[in-house]
Structure formats: structure tokens, C-alpha cells
Amino acid sequence: MSEIVKFTIDGKEYEGVKGQLLVEVAAEKGIYIPVLCHWKGVKPAGSCRICSVKVNGRFMAGCTTPLEADMKIENDTPEILDIRKAIVEMLFVEGNHFCPSCEKSGNCDLQALGYRYQMMVPRFPYEFERRDIDASSPKLIIEKNRCIFCKRCVRMIKDEQGKSYFAFKGRGKHLQISLDKKLAVTMSEENAHKAMDACPVGCILRKEVGFAVPIGKRKYDHVSIGTDIEKLNK
Amino acid sequence: MSKPIVATASLAGCFGCHMSLLDIDERILKLIELVEFNKSPIDDIKTFTKQCDIGIIEGGCCNSENIEVLKLFRKNCKILISLGECAIMGGLPAMRNGIPVKECLDEAYLNGPTVGENKEHIMPNDDELPMILDKVYPLHEIVKIDYYLPGCAPRADLIWAAVAALVTGDTLNIPYELVKFD
Amino acid sequence: MREKVISIVQSYGKNSGRLMDILLSVQSEFGCVSEEAVSLIASELGISEVDVNQTKTFYHFFTTNRVGKYAIYMNNSVVSEMMGMAEVVDELEKQTGVKFGQTTPDGLVSLHFTACIGMSDQEPAALINSVVFTQLNRDKVRKLISDMREGKPVESMFSEYGDGVNANPLVKSMVKNNIRKAGPVTLGEYAVGTSLGKALGMDPNAVIDEVKNSGLRGRGGAGFPTGLKWMFCSKEAGEKYVMCNADEGEPGTFKDRVLLTERANMLFEGMTIAGWAIGAKEGVLYLRFEYKYLKAYLESVLADMRTKNLLGNNILGKGFNYDIRIQFGAGAYVCGEESALIESSEGKRGEPRNRPPFPVQKGYNAKPTVINNVETFCSVVKIVEQGSAWYKAMGTEESAGTKLLSISGDCEKPGVYEIAWGMTLNEMLAMVGATDVQAVQVAGPSGSCIPPSQFGRKIAIEDLATGGSMIVIGKKRDLLKDVVMNFMRFFEDESCGSCVTCRSFNMILTKQIEKVVAGTAIRTDIDNMKAWSQIIRKTSRCGLGQTSSNPITTTIENFRELYEARTKDVAYQSDFDMNKAVADSCKVVGRVPNVHHE
Known part of the structure; x- marks a missing residue:
């Protein structure tokens, strides 16, 4: 039996199912909490921190925190919005995100958050760390310069025996995403596409496709990310 | 009151941002009413002839000349605007960042697929040539930048809105569709 | 190699949950975990190579390339630097002819940096093939490298052993305990098994109550009430685990090393009491790789306790079955975080988990787990033996009992001190013989840097909380x-x-x-x-x-x-340096930079 509990977001009262993840509860109510690593139905990673909200005065990740009775959630406050913008800016300086040359441009969630928060220039200095591009597998290009370490591919893309195609390598500033060379050889078309679609940025790309949709008709050319959720509230 | 004076330059850029400036179409007539141009490729004035109010710079800094021009702009302009991705973050030229300069030069002059004719393995090293920097620098890492207009190229409407707001002193409200990174 | 790797994987039951142990064995056997080995391990375990690699590359004691026959891991923690690491590094590079991060061409010596190895009271220190070398200097380095050239075993490169158990034939280490002040709890009198016998005669809930009433709070630094943690866990159903966090990685702390050396029985007894209290059958001691030199000794203590029926089946005839195994880490500070420690123990990358669920609900192998620090378990033993009132009478209102401090840095008497909570920093500095103090780093890098104006503050969870690391920073230091x-x-x-x-x-x-x-x-x-x-x-x-x-x-x-x-009080300053920026390109094309100065 699911238990219905009361809670508030930015002072407004709501009811929702106890135990549901905050980002999902909020989306149902037409409130957009941005996510980069979250994917509905997949074990939360809590790695991008963009969904940070304040719950009863404490910062929590909206994608890993289950709803409890009487939670007072803050989402749309100057403090939180500035933190989210800072995280977006940080991801832009940490990796090498050359939007003009990226196949995912216009459909990229990270870029879309940059648009939503009107990032004119990151407040942090650019790192410009050299990262590799792995194009050795038959179907995919792994453009590591663009990886934001959301772990969606790590969590979602497995073969029939449950073996991982993707995993992290190294730690800290040396962290990188890697694709299993042996498994990649026999990767199915379906998995290759699933991996590309799951990637919120332009790190995982199916070879020989891209730039199919013209500028002006892409996902985030005219409407901000989160609009689909927010229109429920209108 | 005299009209504000504008100067522009393209450093390590492709002139796309300047093209976008021209894309304001018939508003260019209005622009000329609002401002006077000084050093700029648009009017082909090569050197600063007076102190300017607004400097608009496209492109990042990839060589020693870019640095000098940028510093000259900072000296001669009250307000500096970084125009476009290259000015803001190095842009496509900065894709070489993180790769040693030697590797880049070797690729460009010795090993690349289009250098077959360079049989004597010559690398340009004339004293008159600007020197290549270790990486492509965003403008704000070299001098103080006052405003940033992203895009590759920045939308003409964004440039227009920003320059108009700056000149008229109106508040700048940027619609969603104008802030783009491509 | 193939057969050896396969047999290692088999010896851990082809269980990917034991990947850490498998990788440790392979690294120790071959001096590296090569790509070939990764491939073999993956196929034997039935997982992908990237999954083996993700664990392997997380820990810095696993290497892809073979380390030297003598692999020197030099501690580059703050105290090591303060005590003269730079000279040791310089001499090592001079004597070997290679830089840190490299191996000599003949494969004899490799030089590596490593984070704090828990020897802050005897720096500069290094690990050579897991053997600890303390208080290094230029002379000692010259001697060591010449011994290496002669092919001497590492163990024979020194002959003086430290005090207490350090001199035990199973340890034979030059490490000193430096116990400067023994207190009544963890460094007090101790008779093996008394406390456990008492606990097993009590109802598990009564044991938890005793710990609760004592006011004991986690000694790793976070200070969570131990009894409460145990109670939460005891209420969960099914199989459970007790884990001991002996990953002591916070730079400047080393008191758990001393307890592991001198109070191993006490620690295991405490873990067993915890097992009884929460209803667990298995305990895991997660020991940092840096303390591998204690392995044989700790195993012998466990074996001895089994012989004495303090571990194993039907402990002390009370029908309680419980045993403890040692899980080694492989060099990752973050594994001191309890959920990262669990992940690591399961053979994975030591990445902290999201909470909820908490370890007491879903911990090791997804079962309810109590994790406590070494000192916490040791304290429990005395609490059960002497009673909670005895314990609570020491310390302050909110911080009951005693605390071990690891004091290092610019002072005359670095070492381990068992103090009652509530001592002020001034008192502490007088105790260790520190003058001309610029600051005290309380609780390691993740703690606070305290200035002299606040030296009247108390070492207590309610004021200056600490897991025990206290680094004294003299006035001569560039903070x-x-x-x-x-x-x-x-x-x-x-x-x-x-x-x-x-x-x-x-x-x-x-x-x-x-x-x-x-x-x-x-x-x-x-x-x-x-x-x-x-x-x-x-x-x-x-x-x-x-x-x-x-x-x-x-x-x-x-x-x-x-x-x-x-810093300059200006609105803008660029750190761009033209001469530096053009140096490479000018060198490549062979021209002299002609930078114009304004």
C-alpha cells in the first residue's frame, strides 16, 4: 500500500506518495527540478548534484531523497538557482565542451541548462585538460572531452548476461569513462542507440549519424529544458 | 552629446561574429545613428584615432599579436565585450588546448595529410610572424572583460539588443532564444 | 602467469565480491595487475574487463606496469613535508637516477608518492614493499639504495625494532608506538576475554543499553552515538555484519595503528561484543593497505582467539557463533567513509553510497551493518567491563570518556595520548612541548585550522570535534x-x-x-x-x-x-605570462622570442 503524505515545495502544499524520489514527485506536480544523471527507473547515482534542493533547511539531492511526510522543500530560491548555475558552469570548465562542433548541440541537456540559466560565461577558469577520444569500437565514438560522469551508460547499458559495457576508470581528476573493448565488438544496434540516447551530452555517439536535425528544429532551440514538466502547472 | 564610439576586432576567430553583426540588417542604419565606429574591419580604420567607449572583440588569443591587440583595446576602450564562443572560451581553435604545441605544429607543417609538398620540413619562423601561444586563451584571462555575448555566432538580435541597451542605458532582457552556444 | 591468476581467482571462490583480494594477490605476486591479468580475472569472474578495471584503477596501490623490485612509496603528507621530505625525495632521485613516478631501467627501484601512511609521529616515512621505514634522511636513503643494489631483502635493511608488539617476530617493524600518555580506557589495563564473557552473560539489548548509557560516540570523528547505531541495526531483521573501520587515512592520525599493534585482542573482542549485541555472525576488519605489515600478527591474534574459544563456534560456551576476517584496502582515503568502505569490501570502487538507506539498514552485502572505528570498539570493551557509569564520569557532559589523540608536527613529544575529553588546546600544547605555535590543525585536513586566539577551546565533540588528528604548526611554517x-x-x-x-x-x-x-x-x-x-x-x-x-x-x-x-587589492589581474606562453612554440620552430614590452 502506498502511503500518501503531505509536503510543501516553495511554500505550496502538495500530497504525494511516500518514498517516491523528490525529482519525480516534483515533476508530477509540474515543478521542474533539473537532472543530468537521473533516469527514471534506473538506480539513482546522485552524481551531478544539479538537483540539489533544500529539505527542511538541509541540502539534499532530489534524485536520491525519498519523499517523507511534512517535508519542506525549497527549489526555486536564489541560493539554489545560483548553485545550480554554478554546477553547470563548473561542468563547462571541467570538460572541453565545444558546442559549435558538437553533434549533440541543440539536443544536449547540459547545454540546455546553460541556456535556461543564461550562462554568459562561467565564473570559474577553464581547465582545458586533455582527454582522449575513443573511436576504436565499431559502432560508437566515445568523446571523453564531453563526459560529465553521470553514469547513465554505466548503469543502463548491459549485455544479455548483465555484463557492463561502460565503467569508470581512475578517480578524482583522472576519472574517465571507458567502453569495454571486447564487448563493444558485438554490441547490438539497439544498445548502441540506447547508449547514445541516454548520454545527456555528446560523449557517446553512434558512428555515421549526427547533425540530422537542422538548427532551429532541435530540442532546445526554442523551448527551455523543463518546459514539458512546467506546462503541467500552467 | 556626441555619439558613443565603437571599435571592433577579430582575433583568433573566423569573422563569423562580425558577419552576425552585419546580420542586424536594416537596423545597421539605426546603429550608425546611435554610434560612431573607430578602429574596426567594418570601416577599415586600422589604428585607434581616439578613445572609444565600447570595444567588441571576436575570437580568442592564440598568438602574441592577439594579446597585443587585445591589450590595445583594453587601453583604448571604456567597455570591452567578448563576442562569441572563441572570445569567451577559446572556441574551436581552443580544441588544441591540452595538446602540446609541438604536436600541433608537427601535425600542421610536417605530418598532416595536406603537407606533402613541404619536403624541406619548414616551419614558419620569421621574426615578423606572431608567436604561437601554449594554448588559446579566453579574453577574460588576459584583460578585464565587462560583458559577454555567447553564440557561434551570437545571434544578430542578441548583438543588437546588447549594444542598443548599452548605448541607451535601457535594461537588457534577453529572450531564451538569443542565448545559444552554437 | 595464466595458471597463477586463475588459481588466485579460484581461491576466492570466483566471487567478484572478493575482487579487492584478487587484485591484491595478483599485484603482490606479479608487481602489477597487467592488462592480461585483468582480462583473465574478468573472464574467470564472468564480468567485463571494464568492471575489473574500474576497481583496479580506483586504488593507487594497483598498477598496470610492473613496479620496481623495490617499490618505494614515499609519504607526501603535510607532516612528512614539514619534517624534511623534500631532502629525502631529492636523495632518492639522486641515488636512483629516476624521478618520482618512474622505475629504474633495470627494474630494481620504483619511486611513488603516497598519501599519509599513519606515521606522522616519525616522519619522513615511506613504505618499501609494504615494510615501513621511518625518520628517513639523506644518509639512510643512501644506505637503503646501496642495500637494494646488493639485492638485500627489505626486512634485513634494518635491525632495530620498535617497542612493544612492533618487535614481535610476526611484525619486526621499526615503527615506534610513541605512547606518551596512557589513559584508563583504550590504553589502560586489559585482560583478554573478561569483557566478552560478561557481555555474553547479558541480554544483547542490555549490552546495547550499557553502551548507550555510557554516552560513547563514534571515535572516527563524526561522533555518532554508538549505542544508538547498534540499536538501529539490532532492530533490523536477518543476517547482519559488524565492520571495523581501520582505514585511518586522515592525514595526521595514527592512533588506530597503535591500537591495532598493542590492543588487537581488545579490538577483536569489541567487534565480537558488537556482533553479540546486534545479532551478527561475521565481522570484517577493513584495514588500510598501509598497515599490511601488521597482517601476520593480526591473523595470529585471531587464530589465538579462536583457540581460546573467544571466536568461532559456541563462543565461551554461550552458543554464540562469530568470526572475523580481515579485508585490505589498496590506497584510497575515501574508503574511510563508511559506505565507501562497504563498497570497497564488496570488491568495488570505493565510492560513497547515497543515503538513505543507511548502513544499519542496508550495508555490507546489502545486509544491516554496524561500522565503527577501531577506538570505538576498544572503548566498548572497557565500558562493558567497568560499566557505563564509570565511563561516563570521564570527559565532558556531551563527550563522555577518553579520546586518543595523534599529535604530530612542530612539538617535542609527538605521539599518542589518551586524554579525557575537555582538555583545551593550550593544555594539549603544554603537554606535548610545543612553543611558538602558529596554528593547530584539528581533525586533519577535513577539520579546522585553529589560531592561537582560540587555543582556550576544548577538545570535545561539542567544541573542537576530532577523530584524533592534531597537527601542531609552528610559526616558521608558511601556512x-x-x-x-x-x-x-x-x-x-x-x-x-x-x-x-x-x-x-x-x-x-x-x-x-x-x-x-x-x-x-x-x-x-x-x-x-x-x-x-x-x-x-x-x-x-x-x-x-x-x-x-x-x-x-x-x-x-x-x-x-x-x-x-x-593578494593585490586591484579589480583585475591576469596571470598571463607572455614569455612562458610562447616558449614552447619558439623552441619548436627555433626562434628567439621577441616580446614587446609596453
Whole structure:
């Protein structure tokens, strides 16, 4: 039996199912909490921190925190919005995100958050760390310069025996995403596409496709990310 | 009151941002009413002839000349605007960042697929040539930048809105569709 | 090689949950975990190679290339640097002819840096093939390298052993205990098994109550009430585990090393009491790889306890079955975070988990698990033996009992001190013989840098909480360069990287402090650093991340003048250096830079 509990977001009262993840509860109510690593139905990673909200005065990740009775959630406050913008800016300086040359441009969630928060220039200095591009597998290009370490591919893309195609390598500033060379050889078309679609940025790309949709008709050319959720509230 | 004076330059850029400036179409007539141009490729004035109010710079800094021009702009302009991705973050030229300069030069002059004719393995090293920097620098890492207009190229409407707001002193409200990174 | 790797994997039941042990065995056998070995392990375990690699590459004692026959892991923690590491490093490089990060061409010696190895009271120290060498200097380095050239076994490169168990035939280590002040609890009188016998005669809930009433709080640093933790776990159903966090990685702490050396029985007894209290059948001691030199001894203590029926089946005839195994880490500070420690014990990357669920609900192998620090378990033994009232009478209202301090740095008597909570820093400094003190780093890099004006503050959970690391920083030190910069580089290296704020902000903040030290930062950079530190604090996933900006925030707060002295009060300053920027390209084309100066 699911238990219905009361809670508030930015002072407004709501009811929702106890135990549901905050980002999902909020989306149902037409409130957009941005996510980069979250994917509905997949074990939360809590790695991008963009969904940070304040719950009863404490910062929590909206994608890993289950709803409890009487939670007072803050989402749309100057403090939180500035933190989210800072995280977006940080991801832009940490990796090498050359939007003009990226196949995912216009459909990229990270870029879309940059648009939503009107990032004119990151407040942090650019790192410009050299990262590799792995194009050795038959179907995919792994453009590591663009990886934001959301772990969606790590969590979602497995073969029939449950073996991982993707995993992290190294730690800290040396962290990188890697694709299993042996498994990649026999990767199915379906998995290759699933991996590309799951990637919120332009790190995982199916070879020989891209730039199919013209500028002006892409996902985030005219409407901000989160609009689909927010229109429920209108 | 005299009209504000504008100067522009393209450093390590492709002139796309300047093209976008021209894309304001018939508003260019209005622009000329609002401002006077000084050093700029648009009017082909090569050197600063007076102190300017607004400097608009496209492109990042990839060589020693870019640095000098940028510093000259900072000296001669009250307000500096970084125009476009290259000015803001190095842009496509900065894709070489993180790769040693030697590797880049070797690729460009010795090993690349289009250098077959360079049989004597010559690398340009004339004293008159600007020197290549270790990486492509965003403008704000070299001098103080006052405003940033992203895009590759920045939308003409964004440039227009920003320059108009700056000149008229109106508040700048940027619609969603104008802030783009491509 | 093939057969050996396969047999190693088989010896762990082809269980991918034991991947850490498999990798440790392979590394120790071959001096590396080569790509070929990874491939074999993966196919034997039925997992993909990237999955083996993700664990392997997380820990810095696993290497892809073969380390030298003598692999020297030099501690580059702050205290090691303070005590003269630079000279040792210089001599090592001179004598071997290679730089750190390299191996001599003949494969004899490889030089590596490693984070704090728990020897802060006898620095500079290094691990050579897991054997500890303390108080190194140029002379000793020359002797060591010449011994290596002669092919001597590492164990025979020294003949004087430390005090107590350090001299035990199974340890034979030069490490000194440096117990400067023994107290009544963990370093007091101790008779093996008394306490366990008493506990087994009590109802498990009564044991938990006793621990609860004692006011004992976690000794690792976080200070969570131990009894409460046990109670939460005891209420969960099914199979459970007890884990001991002996990953002691906070730079400047080494008191658990002393307990593991001198109080191993006590620790295992405490873990067994915990097992009885919460209803667990298995305990796991997660021991940092740096303390591998204690392995044989600790195994012998466990064996002895089994013989005495203090472990195993039907313990002391009370029908309680319980045993303990040792799980080694492989070099990752973050594994001191309890959920990262669990992940690591399961053979995975030591990435902290999201909470909820908490380990007491879903811990090791997804079963309810109590994790406590070495000192916490040892304290429990005395609490059960002497009663909670006895224990609670010591210390302060909110911090009951005693605390082991690991005191190092600029003082006459570095070592381990068991004090009653509530001692002031002034009292502590007098006790260790420290004068001309600029600051005390309380609780390691993730703690606070305290200035003399606050030396009247108390060492207590309600005031200056600490897991025990106390680094005395003398006036002669360059606080920002020697301490803060070292700490930030440490965090930059040790961040697991899986959460963006900790991974990225520590890189950014490290660059900022380097800028301050280099003299190219400006005043606004100070406020930026402060503001950016808050973002890490607010949004990072685990304690490591949340506290990783503390070296910067606490020094800006307490030593702002040091930052101001090194920054210019201007609106903008570029650290661009034309001569440096064009040096490479001019060199490549063979021209002389002609930089115009204005």
C-alpha cells in the first residue's frame, strides 16, 4: 500500500506518495527540478548534484531523497538557482565542451541548462585538460572531452548476461569513462542507440549519424529544458 | 552629446561574429545613428584615432599579436565585450588546448595529410610572424572583460539588443532564444 | 602467469565480491595487475574487463606496469613535508637516477608518492614493499639504495625494532608506538576475554543499553552515538555484519595503528561484543593497505582467539557463533567513509553510497551493518567491563570518556595520548612541548585550522570535534603553502570523483590556492574561494566532499591576513605570462622570442 503524505515545495502544499524520489514527485506536480544523471527507473547515482534542493533547511539531492511526510522543500530560491548555475558552469570548465562542433548541440541537456540559466560565461577558469577520444569500437565514438560522469551508460547499458559495457576508470581528476573493448565488438544496434540516447551530452555517439536535425528544429532551440514538466502547472 | 564610439576586432576567430553583426540588417542604419565606429574591419580604420567607449572583440588569443591587440583595446576602450564562443572560451581553435604545441605544429607543417609538398620540413619562423601561444586563451584571462555575448555566432538580435541597451542605458532582457552556444 | 591468476581467482571462490583480494594477490605476486591479468580475472569472474578495471584503477596501490623490485612509496603528507621530505625525495632521485613516478631501467627501484601512511609521529616515512621505514634522511636513503643494489631483502635493511608488539617476530617493524600518555580506557589495563564473557552473560539489548548509557560516540570523528547505531541495526531483521573501520587515512592520525599493534585482542573482542549485541555472525576488519605489515600478527591474534574459544563456534560456551576476517584496502582515503568502505569490501570502487538507506539498514552485502572505528570498539570493551557509569564520569557532559589523540608536527613529544575529553588546546600544547605555535590543525585536513586566539577551546565533540588528528604548526611554517596547498592537493587526488562538486571544485580550489601562493591572485579571489567552498559544502554527496574545502574556509576565517598579504587589492589581474606562453612554440620552430614590452 502506498502511503500518501503531505509536503510543501516553495511554500505550496502538495500530497504525494511516500518514498517516491523528490525529482519525480516534483515533476508530477509540474515543478521542474533539473537532472543530468537521473533516469527514471534506473538506480539513482546522485552524481551531478544539479538537483540539489533544500529539505527542511538541509541540502539534499532530489534524485536520491525519498519523499517523507511534512517535508519542506525549497527549489526555486536564489541560493539554489545560483548553485545550480554554478554546477553547470563548473561542468563547462571541467570538460572541453565545444558546442559549435558538437553533434549533440541543440539536443544536449547540459547545454540546455546553460541556456535556461543564461550562462554568459562561467565564473570559474577553464581547465582545458586533455582527454582522449575513443573511436576504436565499431559502432560508437566515445568523446571523453564531453563526459560529465553521470553514469547513465554505466548503469543502463548491459549485455544479455548483465555484463557492463561502460565503467569508470581512475578517480578524482583522472576519472574517465571507458567502453569495454571486447564487448563493444558485438554490441547490438539497439544498445548502441540506447547508449547514445541516454548520454545527456555528446560523449557517446553512434558512428555515421549526427547533425540530422537542422538548427532551429532541435530540442532546445526554442523551448527551455523543463518546459514539458512546467506546462503541467500552467 | 556626441555619439558613443565603437571599435571592433577579430582575433583568433573566423569573422563569423562580425558577419552576425552585419546580420542586424536594416537596423545597421539605426546603429550608425546611435554610434560612431573607430578602429574596426567594418570601416577599415586600422589604428585607434581616439578613445572609444565600447570595444567588441571576436575570437580568442592564440598568438602574441592577439594579446597585443587585445591589450590595445583594453587601453583604448571604456567597455570591452567578448563576442562569441572563441572570445569567451577559446572556441574551436581552443580544441588544441591540452595538446602540446609541438604536436600541433608537427601535425600542421610536417605530418598532416595536406603537407606533402613541404619536403624541406619548414616551419614558419620569421621574426615578423606572431608567436604561437601554449594554448588559446579566453579574453577574460588576459584583460578585464565587462560583458559577454555567447553564440557561434551570437545571434544578430542578441548583438543588437546588447549594444542598443548599452548605448541607451535601457535594461537588457534577453529572450531564451538569443542565448545559444552554437 | 595464466595458471597463477586463475588459481588466485579460484581461491576466492570466483566471487567478484572478493575482487579487492584478487587484485591484491595478483599485484603482490606479479608487481602489477597487467592488462592480461585483468582480462583473465574478468573472464574467470564472468564480468567485463571494464568492471575489473574500474576497481583496479580506483586504488593507487594497483598498477598496470610492473613496479620496481623495490617499490618505494614515499609519504607526501603535510607532516612528512614539514619534517624534511623534500631532502629525502631529492636523495632518492639522486641515488636512483629516476624521478618520482618512474622505475629504474633495470627494474630494481620504483619511486611513488603516497598519501599519509599513519606515521606522522616519525616522519619522513615511506613504505618499501609494504615494510615501513621511518625518520628517513639523506644518509639512510643512501644506505637503503646501496642495500637494494646488493639485492638485500627489505626486512634485513634494518635491525632495530620498535617497542612493544612492533618487535614481535610476526611484525619486526621499526615503527615506534610513541605512547606518551596512557589513559584508563583504550590504553589502560586489559585482560583478554573478561569483557566478552560478561557481555555474553547479558541480554544483547542490555549490552546495547550499557553502551548507550555510557554516552560513547563514534571515535572516527563524526561522533555518532554508538549505542544508538547498534540499536538501529539490532532492530533490523536477518543476517547482519559488524565492520571495523581501520582505514585511518586522515592525514595526521595514527592512533588506530597503535591500537591495532598493542590492543588487537581488545579490538577483536569489541567487534565480537558488537556482533553479540546486534545479532551478527561475521565481522570484517577493513584495514588500510598501509598497515599490511601488521597482517601476520593480526591473523595470529585471531587464530589465538579462536583457540581460546573467544571466536568461532559456541563462543565461551554461550552458543554464540562469530568470526572475523580481515579485508585490505589498496590506497584510497575515501574508503574511510563508511559506505565507501562497504563498497570497497564488496570488491568495488570505493565510492560513497547515497543515503538513505543507511548502513544499519542496508550495508555490507546489502545486509544491516554496524561500522565503527577501531577506538570505538576498544572503548566498548572497557565500558562493558567497568560499566557505563564509570565511563561516563570521564570527559565532558556531551563527550563522555577518553579520546586518543595523534599529535604530530612542530612539538617535542609527538605521539599518542589518551586524554579525557575537555582538555583545551593550550593544555594539549603544554603537554606535548610545543612553543611558538602558529596554528593547530584539528581533525586533519577535513577539520579546522585553529589560531592561537582560540587555543582556550576544548577538545570535545561539542567544541573542537576530532577523530584524533592534531597537527601542531609552528610559526616558521608558511601556512598557506606548506599546509593549505598540501591539503587541497590531497583532496584533489583523493576525491572519488563520482560526485561533480567534490571532483571539480577541489581542482578549481587547488588552482586558486596555488595562485594565492604564487602571488598572482587578487582580493576578490579570496571571497570567490570562500563562496565556492560553500557550494562544495552544501552539495557534495559525502563527508569527504562536504569537508574538503575546510582547509581553505577555516584559514580564510582565522588567518585572513595571510591571504591579504599575498593578494593585490586591484579589480583585475591576469596571470598571463607572455614569455612562458610562447616558449614552447619558439623552441619548436627555433626562434628567439621577441616580446614587446609596453
